[in-house]
Amino acid sequence: MKKWVTFALLGYGLFGLAIYYYLYGMAAGGIPEIYKGTSADPSLFLSEAEQALIKEYSTIKNLLFFISVPFEWLVYFFIVILGISRKFEEWSKQTVRFSFGQTAIYLFYLSVLTFLLAFPLQYIGYHFSKAYHISAQTFSQWMKNELIDFWISYAIMSVLIFTLYGLMKKFKKKWWLAAWMLFVPFTIFMMYVQPVIIDPLYNDFYPLKNKQLEAKILDLADRADIPADHVYEVNKSKETNALNAYVTGIGDHARIVLWDTTLNKLNEDEILFVMAHEMAHYVKKHIYIGIGSYLVLAFFGFWLTAKWMEKLVSKYGEKLQIHELSQLRTLPLFLLVISILTFSISPFTNAISRFEEKQADAYAIEMTENKDAAISAFRKLSKEGLSEMKPPGLVKIFRYGHPAMAERIYMIETYPLPGEKEKEKKEGADAQKSQD
Template sequence: MKKFFLGVLIIYAVYAVLISSYLVLVETPLPAQYIGTEADPQMFMSEEQLVLSSELSKWRNVIYFIHTPFEWMIYLFVLLFGLSQLFARWSEKVVKYHLFQTGLYVILLSCVSFILSYPFKYLSYSISKQYGISIQTFHSWMKDQFISFWVGAILLIIVVHVIWFLINKSPKRWWFYTWLLSIPFTLFLMFLQPVVIDPLYNDFYPIQDKELEIAVLQMAEQADIPADRVYEVKMSDKTNALNAYVNGIGKNLRIVLWDTTLERLTQDEVLFIMAHEMGHYDLHHLRQLLLGTIALSFIGLFIVGKLYHVTIRKYGNKMNLKHHDLAAIPIILLILSLLSFAASPMSNMVSRAYEYQADRYAIELTNDIESAVSTFQRLSSEGLSDVNPPAIVKFFRYTHPPMVERITQLRKYYEEIN
């Protein structure tokens, strides 16, 4: 098993060198039809911004494509070197009740993952700060990291305990019962996130610009969004990027604007952003994504159940693992991570389609193409975004269309309806 891990490690190292070289050296020229148009970054970004955008994007892409398989290596490492088995035995020895055993095991596993992944996270933070996107202090950043650690650990404890319980009760159909329970669990998290999880990271308060709030709420009424207030979130002490969103369900639904967005965009530009975000709600994208996630999780968990059974049957003895062992949980996490990565091009493609639809909705609602275009240009320049990424980056990373395509498509649609 250790020799197998060494072989995988060599393959990973070769992959890391090749993918990094490609992402650093490849240049994606702007197609001729975009040159000189309002979608051309040369028209709205300075020479310095263009250089910084290219460098920053390459750094981010390299980190993503190296870090993602590195997470898989962590799961293999704890399995093949006996750490998972050691954590499980120690947890079962130290505490009596199954839930606490699961909790201690998951915390130990999460600590290993956090420590090994920390260099990638710190590098990403340092680069964002170096290029002026992040202005967050190290202390504040570490605070967010520890919050994320404990939020993730608590959620993982619940998930792992349920899976472990179901595997023991129903070795063949545990994946199906896990899928059934994941549906209300996902809805519950969507309900909690705006009022419980998000405030752990940032301060939310009613928007101070009451005139803008009235305009946003009037727009929300047109979109049949049941909101009676608009929230502002303090992000200016962490980032120079701009954003806004509508999230949550039921009485916890929230319309939120970053304070950086309010400070740097005009009211018409802010209203276009809000019209776009409301479009996601009115076009039922959140509901469709939820249904799609439920359907994909059924397929994914079915595959996980089959692969987990085969893995334990073929390699369980070599790893000193049985089907119902808590120590075997990293196998499930590894398979889930692999499937999630494999499905990301398709899910990103659907997300990009929704973004185009929300753009069209927003321009129909505001009929202000100039504010729409200037908004996209500002989002790109302020965030040093790569408006024309390589195809592999677009497929695996871009949940939103590249800005050069987005601006062009929106202008074309505006001319069609006018």
Template sequence: MTKKWGLLAVFAFGLYVVAMYLYFFHGQNSGIPAALQGTAADPSTFLTTQELLLSEELSKVRNFLFFISTPLEWLLYFFILIMGISRLFESWSSEQFKWSLFRTSMYLFFLSLLLFIIQFPLDYFRYTLSKSYGISTQIFSSWMRENVIDFWLELGMSVIMVAVLYWLIRKSPKKWWLYAWALTVPFSIFLMFIQPVVIDPIYNDFSPLKDKALETKILSLAEQANIPSEHVYEVNMSEKTNALNAYVTGIGENSRIVLWDTTLNRLTDDEILFIMAHEMGHYLLKDIYINIAVYLFMTLIGLWLIAKIMPWMIRRYGPVLKIKDMGNMNSLPLFLLISSFLVFFSSPLSNAISRYQEIRADEFAIELVENPEAAVSSFQQLTKAGLSEVNPPALVKWFRYTHPPMLERINKFAEEIEED
């Protein structure tokens, strides 16, 4: 039975991979609409022939990897269950420790290490791909260091969350999902609060903006928008990437406006001011708090669905999955599989909300700086630095794009320039 299910899963995944390969490399065409060819939104007007070729090649590979990596994760969880690996990890942990927290920690260490090792080749391929196309400038030791940090940080947080989760499942089999969600609320807000001052500095060096003349302009812009701010931060990213970025992070007193040094080095002051106005728009429009609310709502729905789906799957397929009871730690890969499935298929909704927020922030920025030329040129530079796909297929836009495609953003402000 196990062999049959394993072969069926591999066969289904293989068919899916072939379908995705044919779609991205031989099927879809994300060319520029005839009406926009030769305009400021057409990448051929601001990218070289070589950059256009590289952008097209890289976009196809990135999209293909995105759409196969998550189903591959599902396949891994499935095999960890049906081959009895999860049950074996639980047995090893129980033999070593009597305390529940230590057993949970050991089980999660085994599971996390196995997943890290199996997924490492794909992660390394992504790293080398970014290096080969000139996006990443990060040396291997630095990249590997970040992977190790990710492993231990995620393991530490997982021990806390999983220990509490399974305690709730055992204590309240019917309402565990509601209690788990209630604990998610303060935990998520706490992580948002400490991220800028505790987590982010582990990976990068942050400092107040060194260009004081530019900082004065940015703070003046913030004052004009009635946004209380004393500092703008820059982060040293040029050792890792050639891409450009700026963002707002954190909540309350720990909120920060952050500029990558690559952005400072590549863009003009006017372009930077537009980007800063965009980020101020997110702050003023309360997008961070809206995102927290959306995340918590979707988490509530997700936990409720898991509470319905997981017991049913164990009752029907428990012998195949080697799971006897949902409260047993060896059921965790099934919990993760269902969670990943729900997150993947809810991403079009969350991405649509995010794209709407980005459109509002763009509109706020242009009202504040009144410089559509800077908006157009900054978007062109962002595209150039990241070799981004300006007009992705609908499937890619739905599942991958948290921002509107550059074709739409550039064309919107280019039309404003023409109207003026």
């Protein structure tokens, strides 16, 4: 056990030093030559001080991300090998006799411990977000949201973990398949209820107040054959100064949502471009593609988790005092494996997401035919959110579900609109005639 602890701490420390060196020493600054002099050149709309500020904040965020993920793994690893998970299970069994109560008590102990251990890194993230004027929350407001997160997660996880371990006891070998089969309707259910039950716990959602703007957005929706009656705005200005809009939910509960910060800081043409982009996700069925992909990946994820856990318990179960996979004390091991697999496939899922975002950008520019509004909207999004124009390679691969801002702006500038395509064809035909 001492050897495991030593190697784990040493490995985490070396990884932290390596990622620090990569982000602060190796990651190239500036942008590629192809963007210089174009609309994507940050020197054309950002001062040197603003560029430096974006670089500082982005590097801090990236560092926190890369050290937070393996820190979570380290926590789960130590909870298992130090016997903490076993103690939590024993205490829960001593407290109540019925199995759901034991699961709820065990999970409460585990959730509180992991929350407290992760809190310093969470607070550091909040601190820098506040210091760089991204977050508009007071500490009490931020803490309130953290506690809401905790209790919502705890309530949902109590049901999920009780069900999961019940399936492990009933289906010794095929529990992962049974779990996945129940996971499918649960995922669809959560996608359906989140916009109307969970999201309002954090913020107030209401139909767009600017009815003239709403009429123009609904006209775009009608042109895109989207059966929308309302566009919703949400009061995010109490939390952040960043800009955003998104599509959430499925079926009758699908919503197009605008942050009030976006309404306050973008002009009408810029907002219409952003809305066209969000409508593209509906038109291109990205939400349903995302759900389908997620469920397929979950199938293989459950299978790999089962195989991995079986091997670990078979090899190290005696040392860890784990006799069966269905014991609650194996939960941190389950969460550890799931977290590692999720991180491992993030380059793939992020690549798919970036492709969909490019599709949405292309759809939006074709619908609005207003490149100036699109470019100025992206410039403001970058400036207000302190978004990197061109992130380092590893950051893009593991963190970015959207193309980098420089890529998006350059794509918009060079994207041939229908009128421009016809003009290019005519100019080419005229040039060919003159040569003849």
